[in-house]
Amino acid sequence: MASRSHRSPSPGRRRNALVAATVAAAVALVAVLIVAFRPDDSTAADPAAATAVAGTRATPTPTTPEPKTSSPTPTPSAATRSSSPTPTAAAASPRSSATAATNPREPRKASGAAPLAGRIKPGVSYDGVATFYDVGNGDGACLYGPTDDVMTAAMNHTDYETSKACGAYILVRAANGASVTVRITNECPLPCAPGQLDLSPQAFAKLADPVKGRIPITWSLLSPSTSDTVSIRYKTGSTRYWCAIQAIGHRNPLARLEVETSAGWRELPRTEYNYFLSEQGSGCGGTTRITDIYGEQLEIAGLGVRPDVVQSTRVQFARH
Known part of the structure; x- marks a missing residue:
């Protein structure tokens, strides 16, 4: 009588072994398919995380790639457009603005009012x-x-x-x-x-x-009609270090006389003998600016200190 260990397996056990072998084969087949169809590691990276590192807004990679053109036409960026703007009317003709900014010698005229008049005012009897x-x-x-x-x-x-x-x-x-x-x-x-x-x-x-x-x-x-122009005269004894200046032939009463200095315009005090006095010599021989009672200003340059000489100009106040 054969020993128990050499006995042939029973039919039930053979069925269980067959089922186990079948399951194992199926599992192996699934593993092979997973490996075969596994996506590449570079595409497995999270696109949102990679874009965030670049410091811009995350944009998911589209599943369908966008078509590419062989010679794309570049669109100017905002920076490019601002550096090369389309000329406007002001930019095309900068002469007027430049003249206003760099040509302060233009006479400044006032309206019909006389804001600088003293006791004698126009329009009063x-x-x-x-x-x-x-x-x-x-x-x-x-x-x-x-x-x-x-x-x-x-x-x-x-x-x-x-x-x-x-x-x-x-x-x-x-x-x-x-x-x-x-x-x-x-x-x-x-x-x-x-x-x-x-x-x-x-x-x-x-x-x-x-x-x-x-x-x-x-x-x-x-404020009469006249063909005369204003003249300037330095008083006897005037030099670069002391001077007295007089305006002659002005159509309208004079409100003030100023001289141009390194610190800007300086108004000179008026004397009872009708000269404007610069006791320290400020502006003597430089550009002179006169203003009438209507506020109109005239600038006179190029006149040196020549005592007792009436120096003519080409300017005159407007008529009112």
């Missing part, structure tokens, strides 16, 4: 009296010098206003309807009252018989 005096050679407190112009007058001390009235053109009217235009060249000292004008004998004769000596008048400021 003043009451007073007219007298006359011997004008001699026509010189006076304004220090314009001798003149052949006989239609002149001396302004009363109050309205003379430290020579602000010098050079002003005044229309004088008498009660009888007669009128005359005079230029202020002198000061009528006290007791000349506000509103009073001391005329040349010739100007007074245009209004009334000189035997009357004194007549009531009204007068007003004028």
Whole structure:
């Protein structure tokens, strides 16, 4: 009798072994298929994580690749467009803006108002009296010098206003309807009252018989038509270290005179004898800027310090 270990397996055990072998074969087949169809390691990397490292927004890789063109047309970036902008009207014609920025010598005109006027204002009629005096050679407190112009007058001390009235053109009217235009060249000292004008004998004769000596008048400021231009004169003794400057022949009353210095424009004080004084020499011989009571400014360059010489210019204030 054969031993138990050499007995043939029973039919049930053979079935179990067959099933186990079949399962093992199936598992091996699945493993082979997985290995065969496993994607490449480079495509297995997370595209979102890789893009994030580059510092831009993550964009999943599309499953279908986009078609590529052989010669793509580049689109300008925003930086490229800004560096080469399409010319505009302002860029195409920079002359006007450049002129405004680099040409400060252009005269600056004002409107009809007179913001810098003193006691004598345009458009105002003043009451007073007219007298006359011997004008001699026509010189006076304004220090314009001798003149052949006989239609002149001396302004009363109050309205003379430290020579602000010098050079002003005044229309004088008498009660009888007669009128005359005079230029202020002198000061009528006290007791000349506000509103009073001391005329040349010739100007007074245009209004009334000189035997009357004194007549009531009204007068007003004028901005007359003239072909003259402004002139500049340095006073006797002027140098680069001290100077006094005078403007002559201005159509409208002068409000201020400035000189150009290394620190900018400097306004000079006005004296009673109608010169603008630079006691320390600032701006002497440099560019001069004059402003009338209407605010118009005129710049005058190229005039040296030449005492007692009337130096003509090509500029004149506008008429009002």
